[in-house]
Amino acid sequence: MKKRVLTGDRPTGRLHIGHFLGSLRNRVEMQETHDQFVLIANVQALTDNFDDPGRVKDSILELLCDYYAVGIDFDKTTVFIQSEVPQIHEIFVYLANFVTIQQVSHNPTIKTELKQKRMEKSTPLGFFMYPVHQAADILCVRADLVPVGKDQAPMVEGTRDLAKKFNEMYGKAVLTEPEAVYGVEKNVPGVDGNEKMGKSLNNAIYLGDSRDELRKKVFLVYTDPNRIHADDPGSVEGNIAFTYHDLFNSDKSEVEDLKSRYRAGKVGDVVVKERLFEVMDEFLSPIREKRREAEERKQELLEKALEGSKKVREIADEVVGEMKEAMKIKF
Amino acid sequence: MKKRVLTGDRPTGRLHIGHFLGSLRNRVEMQETHDQFVLIANVQALTDNFDDPGRVKDSILELLCDYYAVGIDFDKTTVFIQSEVPQIHEIFVYLANFVTIQQVSHNPTIKTELKQKRMEKSTPLGFFMYPVHQAADILCVRADLVPVGKDQAPMVEGTRDLAKKFNEMYGKAVLTEPEAVYGVEKNVPGVDGNEKMGKSLNNAIYLGDSRDELRKKVFLVYTDPNRIHADDPGSVEGNIAFTYHDLFNSDKSEVEDLKSRYRAGKVGDVVVKERLFEVMDEFLSPIREKRREAEERKQELLEKALEGSKKVREIADEVVGEMKEAMKIKF
Numbered sequence: 001m002k003k004r005v006l007t008g009d010r011p012t013g014r015l016h017i018g019h020f021l022g023s024l025r026n027r028v029e030m031q032e033t034h035d036q037f038v039l040i041a042n043v044q045a046l047t048d049n050f051d052d053p054g055r056v057k058d059s060i061l062e063l064l065c066d067y068y069a070v071g072i073d074f075d076k077t078t079v080f081i082q083s084e085v086p087q088i089h090e091i092f093v094y095l096a097n098f099v100t101i102q103q104v105s106h107n108p109t110i111k112t113e114l115k116q117k118r119m120e121k122s123t124p125l126g127f128f129m130y131p132v133h134q135a136a137d138i139l140c141v142r143a144d145l146v147p148v149g150k151d152q153a154p155m156v157e158g159t160r161d162l163a164k165k166f167n168e169m170y171g172k173a174v175l176t177e178p179e180a181v182y183g184v185e186k187n188v189p190g191v192d193g194n195e196k197m198g199k200s201l202n203n204a205i206y207l208g209d210s211r212d213e214l215r216k217k218v219f220l221v222y223t224d225p226n227r228i229h230a231d232d233p234g235s236v237e238g239n240i241a242f243t244y245h246d247l248f249n250s251d252k253s254e255v256e257d258l259k260s261r262y263r264a265g266k267v268g269d270v271v272v273k274e275r276l277f278e279v280m281d282e283f284l285s286p287i288r289e290k291r292r293e294a295e296e297r298k299q300e301l302l303e304k305a306l307e308g309s310k311k312v313r314e315i316a317d318e319v320v321g322e323m324k325e326a327m328k329i330k331f
Numbered sequence: 332m333k334k335r336v337l338t339g340d341r342p343t344g345r346l347h348i349g350h351f352l353g354s355l356r357n358r359v360e361m362q363e364t365h366d367q368f369v370l371i372a373n374v375q376a377l378t379d380n381f382d383d384p385g386r387v388k389d390s391i392l393e394l395l396c397d398y399y400a401v402g403i404d405f406d407k408t409t410v411f412i413q414s415e416v417p418q419i420h421e422i423f424v425y426l427a428n429f430v431t432i433q434q435v436s437h438n439p440t441i442k443t444e445l446k447q448k449r450m451e452k453s454t455p456l457g458f459f460m461y462p463v464h465q466a467a468d469i470l471c472v473r474a475d476l477v478p479v480g481k482d483q484a485p486m487v488e489g490t491r492d493l494a495k496k497f498n499e500m501y502g503k504a505v506l507t508e509p510e511a512v513y514g515v516e517k518n519v520p521g522v523d524g525n526e527k528m529g530k531s532l533n534n535a536i537y538l539g540d541s542r543d544e545l546r547k548k549v550f551l552v553y554t555d556p557n558r559i560h561a562d563d564p565g566s567v568e569g570n571i572a573f574t575y576h577d578l579f580n581s582d583k584s585e586v587e588d589l590k591s592r593y594r595a596g597k598v599g600d601v602v603v604k605e606r607l608f609e610v611m612d613e614f615l616s617p618i619r620e621k622r623r624e625a626e627e628r629k630q631e632l633l634e635k636a637l638e639g640s641k642k643v644r645e646i647a648d649e650v651v652g653e654m655k656e657a658m659k660i661k662f
Binding site: 042043046047050051053054056057081083084086087089090092093094096097098099100101102104122123124125126127128129132133169170302306320324326327328329331 | 373374377378381382384385387388412414415417418420421423424425427428429430431432433435453454455456457458459460463464500501633637651655657658659660662
C-alpha cells in the first residue's frame with residue numbers, strides 16, 4: 001500500500017519559484033508514488049490575517065491555479081481546505097491536553113515568528129496554539145510522512161510526540177505517528193539578494209508572472225555591486241543572476257563559461273541577464289500557460305478541493321471516533 | 332419570546348447540597364420562565380482528568396440523575412453534552428484569534444486554579460485555553476443570559492468582549508452578546524467548617540446520600556470547638572450546625588430558640604444535630620427517592636441528553652455558518 005504523505009500551504013498570496021523548487025516539484029513527483037494529500041490551511045492563515053479575510057479567500061483560488069499550473073493532478077492528489085474539515089479543531093482540542101504552554105512557548109517556529117511579527121507582547125491565542133493545531137492537520141488524515149524543510153522538523157517531531165503520548169495514555173494505537181522526510185533543500189534567494197524570497201519582501205518571481213514582469217524582475221536582479229563597468233572583473237558568489245542560472249539553466253557548460261568570462265570582466269550584466277531571462281522564461285512559459293487555463297477553470301478546481309475535503313472529513317471522522325472511544329466519550 | 336439561559340456543570344462527581352442552593356434550585360425555577368440550556372462540560376472535565384476518563388464518563392450519568400432528582404424536566408430544559416457538539420471547538424478556534432495569551436494569563440479563574448492545582452510550571456494548553464473554550468459554549472447556543480457566581484463574572488465579561496470584537500471586526504451582529512445574571516449567592520460551607528464544600532475536600536453532603544450517610548455526616552458537623560460540656564455556653568457563629576439550620580430549617584422561630592438556648596448552654600450538640608438531621612432528611616428524602624427512580628432510567632435520561640445535543644448542534648451549525656460567512660470561508 002502506498003504511504004500517505006501530507007503537505008500544505010497557507011493561502012496568503014501566490015506561489016513563487018522558491019515554492020516550486022522547495023516543494024511543488026516534489027509534490028508532482030510524489031503524487032505518482034504516494035497517497036498524497038495537500039492542505040490549504042486557511043484557518044491558520046486567518047490567525048494572522050483575521051482582519052483581512054478577503055485576502056485569504058482570494059489566495060485559495062490563486063493556490064489552486066498554481067497547483068494546477070505546475071502539474072498537480074487533482075485526481076491523483078487530494079487537495080483539501082482546512083475550514084471544511086471541522087474535525088481538525090476537535091482533534092486539536094483533545095491534543096491540547098497533552099502539551100504544556102511552556103512546551104509551546106519553546107517551539108522555535110513560534111519563537112521566531114513572534115519576534116518577526118513583533119507579537120511577543122500581545123500574541124493572539126490563535127497564533128500561539130497553531131503548532132498544536134498543525135499536529136491535528138497531520139493526524140486527521142493519518143499521514144505517514146510529512147516532507148519538510150529542516151526548520152519545520154520540530155513541528156513533525158512535536159506531532160509524533162503528541163500522537164505517542166495519546167496512544168500511550170489510552171493504551172491503543174489510535175493516532176498514526178508521522179515521520180518527517182527531508183527533501184534536498186533548495187533555498188531560493190529573492191531578486192534583491194535577500195536570503196528569503198517572499199511577498200512581504202517584495203522580491204519574488206511568481207509562477208504566474210507575465211513575460212514582461214519576469215523580464216523586469218530579472219533585470220533588477222542583484223549582481224555584483226562593486227562592478228561599475230562591463231569590463232571590470234566581477235564576482236559570481238552572492239550574485240543572484242548566477243544563483244538563478246545555477247538553478248534554472250540546464251546547460252551547465254554555458255553557465256561555467258559565463259561565470260569565467262564574468263570573473264575576467266569579459267561579459268556584462270546585460271548579457272548574463274538577457275540569457276537568464278530566456279532560460280527562466282522557457283521554464284515559466286508552460287506553467288504560465290497552464291495557469292491561464294486554470295484561471296478559466298477556477299470554479300471546477302474549487303469543486304475538486306471541496307470533494308477532497310469531503311474525503312478528508314470521512315477519514316477524520318474515523319480518527320475522532322477512535323479518539324473518543326479511547327477517552328470514553330463515544331455515545 | 333423567552334430569553335435563552337445557559338448554565339452547566341463539569342462531570343467530575345456527584346452534586347451536593349451546595350450545588351442545590353447555589354444553582355440547581357434556580358434552574359428548576361428558570362425552566363418555567365426561560366428557554367433553558369444546561370451543558371454537561373465533559374470535554375472541559377477531561378482537561379484535568381484526561382488520565383481518568385472513566386470518572387468523567389460515570390459522572391455524566393450521575394449528573395443526569397441529580398438533575399432529574401431535583402426536578403429538572405428534560406422536556407423543558409435542553410440538557411446537552413459538550414463532546415456531542417463539535418461546533419463548540421470550531422467556534423473556539425475562530426474566537427482564539429481575538430484574545431491574547433497575555434489576556435488569558437490574567438484571567439483570575441485561571442490564575443487561581445493554576446495555583447490550586449500547582450500547574451504554574453507545566454500548564455496543559457487544554458487547561459490554559461478553557462476560559463476561551465467556555466466562551467464558545469455560551470456563544471454556540473446564542474445564550475442571552477448566564478447565571479453565575481460573582482467569581483465567574485470575568486468569564487461572562489470575557490465572552491461578551493469576544494463576541495463584541497468579532498462582531499465589530501466583521502461589521503455584523505453574528506454572535507449574541509450574553510449578559511451575566513447574579514443570583515442570591517448562597518455559599519454552603521463543608522461539614523468540616525471549610526468555606527467551600529467539595530469532593531476533593533471530602534466534606535460534602537450529596538443529594539444522593541442515604542439516610543445513614545446523612546446521619547453520619549450531620550453528626551460530624553463542625554460546631555463550637557471550645558465547648559466541652561453540653562451546659563457550656565456555645566457560639567453559633569461559624570458553627571456549621573447552625574449554618575445548616577439557617578439554610579434548611581424552614582421553622583425560623585425554632586432555629587432562633589435553639590440558637591439562644593445554645594448560647595446559654597441550655598441545649599447540647601446532640602439535640603441540635605438530631606433536629607438538623609431530621610430537617611435535612613426531610614429535605615433530601617424526596618430528592619433521594621426521585622434519584623432512585625432516575626437510576627433505573629439512566630439510559631433514557633442519556634437519550635434525552637443526546638437529543639438535546641442534536642438540537643444544540645443545529646443551533647451551533649447556524650452560528651458557525653454565520654461566522655464563516657463573515658470570515659469569507661463559507662463555500
